[in-house]
Amino acid sequence: MSSLKFFVSAVVLLTCSHVFADTTQTDVVIVDRQSSIVKLFGAGVGNLDSYGTGVLISDKGHVATVWNHLVNTGFLTAVVADGRRFSVQVVGTSLEHDLAILKIDSEDDDVFSFVDIQAPGSVFPGQSVYAFSNVFHVATGNEPVSVVHGIVACESTLDAGLGRWQFPVKSPVYILDAITNNSGAAGGLLTSVNGEPLGLLGREIRHRGSNMWVNYAVPWKTLRPVVAAILAGERVAASKEPVKDSPPVSDRRLTSTFGITLMPEVLDNTPAYIDRVIPGSPAKASGFRRGDLVLMVNDAVIQSVESLQKELGGIRSGQRVTITVNREGSIVVLPIRVP
Amino acid sequence: MNFRVVRSLSIATVLLISSTGIGQEVVSVEQKQKSRIETIRRISPSVVCVMPPGGGGGGSGVLISADGYAISNYHVTSGSGNFMKCGLNDGRVYDAVIVGIDPTGDVALIKLLGREDFPFCTPGNSDLVKAGDEVLALGNPFLLASDFTPTVTYGIVSGVNRYQYPANSFLEYTDCIQIDASINPGNSGGPLFDINGRWIGINGRASFEKRGRINSGAAYAISVRQIQLFIDQLKSGRIVDHGRTDFTVTTSSDGLIEVQEVSQISDAWRRGLRPGDELISFGDRSLKSANDLKNILGIYPAGTRVPMTYRNREGVRKVYVRLSPLHGFEAAPPIPQEAEPKRPEDPDGQPNPEDPHAEEEAVVPPEYAHLFVEKKGFANFYYNQQMQDRILVPLQQMLSAGSTGGTSTWVLQLKHPVAKIETPGELLVGATAAGLLGDNWPISHQQIDKLDASNEPLEFWGLLTGTMQLHRLFLNDLSLFSSVHYHGTDTLQPSGETVRVIVIQDDARVVRWYFDDRSPLPIGVDTLIGVGNDESRLRFRDWDTSGEIPWPQEIGVVNSDTEEVTWLEVLNFELRKTARAAMSGAAGSEVKS
The missing domain is CATH 2.40.10.120 (Thrombin, subunit H)
Structure with missing residues (x-):
């Protein structure tokens, strides 16, 4: 003891x-x-x-x-x-x-x-x-x-x-x-x-x-x-091993594959406004328009250009997602297959 | 069972030994705390809260002498104007005036006014600081203390000899001390102390990132060693510049510091440094990387003669090079906005109404207005004028007694340093020409309007130009020169003496006069004859002041290749009123022959 x-x-x-x-x-x-x-x-x-x-x-x-x-x-x-x-x-x-x-x-x-x-x-x-x-x-x-x-x-x-x-x-x-x-x-x-x-x-x-x-x-x-x-x-x-911590989608890739150019990210938390939609691109086909503000990717809330890039980065090519946008005050849901 | 007893005994033995030790350590922790509290009490009075006259922002500083000199960051004082308000932990606010600035090193010297018995800190040796040392940072982060009692943060040294690039500005932190003590806006300019209360640095910068402009666990202090190398130059009221080397280095694949390019008009080139040579040491510190050179270089003011060692095919050689100016600021440069330490304040930038230090007072206190004089190239010319007067007025008084001496030609009889040459040489010196004559002497002649390095006598290179400058100084008319200023102190090579430096711009010649505190007469002069040449470097000793004008009984000629001084004994000195014609005739004909 x-x-x-x-x-x-x-x-x-x-x-x-x-x-x-x-x-x-x-x-x-x-x-x-x-x-x-x-x-x-x-x-x-x-x-x-x-x-x-x-x-x-x-x-x-x-x-x-x-x-x-x-x-x-x-x-x-x-x-x-x-x-x-x-x-x-x-x-x-x-x-x-x-x-x-x-x-x-x-x-x-x-x-x-x-x-x-x-x-x-x-x-x-x-x-x-x-x-x-x-x-x-x-x-x-x-x-x-x-x-x-x-x-x-x-x-x-x-x-x-x-x-x-x-x-x-x-x-x-x-x-x-x-x-x-x-x-x-x-x-x-x-x-x-x-x-x-x-x-x-x-x-x-x-x-x-x-x-x-x-x-x-x-x-x-x-x-x-x-x-x-x-x-x-x-x-x-x-x-x-599967990579969970995927890199965000770059501006260049957004333009070249999705066909979207976002407002330049001049500040932290710049809202994810679509500045340009390339004719003939998947984004154009899905009905995205210039001036759309991206609000959600599937169930994830998008607060900024950065969070949109990150969110899309986590989705495998070929998967279907729904993207919710604010278009002149109304909510529009657009389906797109990740290129 | 027996086995267990034995085992518990052995544990008990271990325990007894260690518990004795621990008993002592517990006491020492209490003592440590007590001594830390005592240290903080002792060092706090020297800590300054530096504020612009109208309030709204501010930083910290530390008093270094009883007459009120205090060190802060340049990025603190630059926004405060030439006069500022300083709070001490006695609760009082003192007026202060800017004295000197070192924009590159982010250091400013200010002077608190109104007392001659200010409390001040005791400097330590920042070269001995190591990673893991305990440190105390004092200052006024977020301007929290309404009674100016400094905020104390504790931490350890995270690294030494750190190099921080000039981020979007000219502020470069070289050879600095990295700490994990909390450093926040308002701490800038405040002192870093070791755990015994010795001042080792000035907290000026931090790695701010995702958290915004608050402590991130990585802050940087300018070392006291660097500040000490600048302090006397800052006291000159100048905008003190840092130096550059006139050569570049790279770390080679086998880890050597290899010289890449060397300017052909530089000291380094004349001392034999060539591309491909290996640089071994700089400032008497050995180099492990190319960054080391930046670190060491950063602690020296421009104009310093720094020793360096290099290796080439012939072997290892130690030489001295004078550092060229890095920026050459003519006026106090503005600080990029993000470097400004500001408290979280009203968006419109008005003084915070809750700010206890905000006062509506005249920017320039009338009783101190005379303490600031504006001049190009100076932070405050008043202090330069003070130091010039301190050195040059006694000199001028000494010379005015023999006011005709300067205008005469001097004839100096020199003893040859080689004993077997018995004939004395005759050195004739005027304000516009000088010549050397004598059997077995290198006969030579130099004229001020046709100054040529190759006219100097080879064995006593620089003798003619240097003595001619001495003659010109003894004309006792400073208005002859295009500029005169006090430079600060410097370490005179090769003797290593600390000297006060007066720099005279005489036409194209930069003339540096060296004085010590023992006599009003100069102990040396270095004259830059022209770009791409070595300086003429003369030393004077044993001044004879019994005659019409003072004259040195020994003149030393410094050889910049060997850093050796050849002393020439002056056997006789006389003034020759009519010698001008004689001298030019004699010297001229001899040169021709």
């Missing part, structure tokens, strides 16, 4: 000591962890950034990151801490965990410093943490990635997303008070102040209930078995 009590207090005390790491140790921890982060570069899509972050999880150059548009664009470059630049292949992905595992194209004798996710740390609400990432692409080349501090606010399930995209992880994640919900930070590393790996920084999404940008990280303890499965070849590569 007393030995159990001892054990419990030992755990508590050891945990406490993590909070108050002395400063010399902090320097070492930060430099050490920065060396295991890679800056990822790919193609931006629309408003989405062309850069992100990844965490090296093996000395062979395996990298964990969030499975977002950057991974989907196909060609990726990783810049490691010493400034060396490598091309990167996707090894495998998990939709349910919003995770992608990449592999740096390296020579046999290249060795990378990495984070051992086999031994993730544990953390309680209120404990101090560091978040490392290529946020805002501030650091270039061999410049160390940015580090911000904060605490774990809670460990909780998360109902969040962006537009139609829903955050898929069902198990609890770490909610942070540090601002990690920023361009390029997704795929960064969350650690304790002692440098123990805690989780993978999440992407730029909003909490469904409050519509606030939410700062979170998916715990390594959740990701570890998934990583193991991917590395064991039990998961297929990204290209064979």
Whole structure:
């Protein structure tokens, strides 16, 4: 009985000591962890950034990151801490965990410093943490990635997303008070102040209930078995999985395939007015006219040019949709097959 | 059972060891908090709330000396006019006047008025700041404090030596400190302190994105090191410019910093730098990327002589190059609108009626109106005039005693630095010509209207032009020159002394006079003979002030290739009233022979 009590207090005390790491140790921890982060570069899509972050999880150059548009664009470059630049292949992905595992194209004798996710740390609400990432692409080349501090606010399930995209992880994640919900930070590393790996920084999404940008990280303890499965070849590569997070339809594609030109998007939330309908196009055939204001695509409300582009981007070619427009004060419903 | 006992014992042992440590740490956390509170109390009085005279907007600043000098951002003061109102945490509002600006570096120097005992901050060494260091940002975000008690935000250093491109403007943040402390509109210009209360930066910029113009967790502070390199130039009342290198570099595929192009009229070219050479260090800092060069370059004012090391086929060479002006602003440039920190205010831009700081007062307080003088190229010429007077008035007083000396020809007998050459050389110096004569001396002659770099004596290159400029200065009539201004302080090469610089534009020649605080007489002069040539660089020491006019008992000639000084002892100095004809005759015939 007393030995159990001892054990419990030992755990508590050891945990406490993590909070108050002395400063010399902090320097070492930060430099050490920065060396295991890679800056990822790919193609931006629309408003989405062309850069992100990844965490090296093996000395062979395996990298964990969030499975977002950057991974989907196909060609990726990783810049490691010493400034060396490598091309990167996707090894495998998990939709349910919003995770992608990449592999740096390296020579046999290249060795990378990495984070051992086999031994993730544990953390309680209120404990101090560091978040490392290529946020805002501030650091270039061999410049160390940015580090911000904060605490774990809670460990909780998360109902969040962006537009139609829903955050898929069902198990609890770490909610942070540090601002990690920023361009390029997704795929960064969350650690304790002692440098123990805690989780993978999440992407730029909003909490469904409050519509606030939410700062979170998916715990390594959740990701570890998934990583193991991917590395064991039990998961297929990204290209064979359905892509839920589809890129929005560009202005050019709207014109060339649908036959619609929208009002230029000069401001955020520019209403989706149709400026021009190309003669002989599918849009013309479906009865669209200049001056129509698009209100809905199927059941989804369209508030702006951007939301229309996103909505259409999520629909496969060949599918039928109904588009509701406001034409001089009256509601008109127009069916169209997505070209 | 026994096994379990043993195990629990070992846990207990671990526990005892660690609990001792934790006990100390818990105490230290309390102490840490106490000391942090104490630090904030200590540093808060130096924090300034900077406001335009009519209210409506504003930013922050920090006092750096008891006489009221304070640093802020250029983008804060540029919208405030030449006079502004400054609130301190004593609850009082002081008048302040603009002194100097560095638009590129987004730094402004202002002077708070009405006291000689202002509280001020203690600078730290921003070069030692590292990622993870705790920091405190003080200022007046959203202009929240009606009594000017600064708002304190806490964070860590997210990165150092960051480079931030001039976004839609000329404001360039080089070698800056990235922090995660909250920085919001109104924080601009305010100080960043380390956890011990030493001033390490000025918070001026943040990565604003989807949330609008509020804290995003990534803000940038100008390093105190950069500000310190500019401060004395800012005190000159000038629009201080940044420098450029006159050569470009690129990071090669094998990670070397390779020189791409070099201007053929630049210092760098004359020091042997050529395309393809490898640049190793700049400003005594080693380079890892082409961005590093931008970072280091950004902390130096134009005109600074910066050391750099490069490697070519022959080996490694360390040289000095003077930085050319980057922008050459003649007037304070306007700030692009989005860089302006404004509180959320009425859409019509009128001062917010709830704003406790809004006051209806004259823009220029009458008692301080004389403290601002407008002039092209200056933020406030008043302060330049003050510094000119401080340096040039004692010099002029010293010269007016022997007022005929300047108009005579000087004859200086020089001892040759090589011992076996025993014949002294004769240096004849007038206001429009100078010549050097003597057996085994490089006979040479220079004339002001036909100045030619190749006329200078090879071993003592620059001696004639430099001494001629000294003669012209000693005419004691500044109206001869097209412009005279105080430049600020500089580090004199190769000695490394801190000197005050007076820059005189004498026809096409830019003449930089160096003074220290020990004597009204100059300790050196660098004269730009013309574009594409090295400067004539002379140093003076041991002035003899017993005669009709003062004269240096030693003249040093600086070789720009080696950065070595050849000292020439002046054995005798005399004035020759009729020497003009004699000199031109003698020197002229010798040159011909």
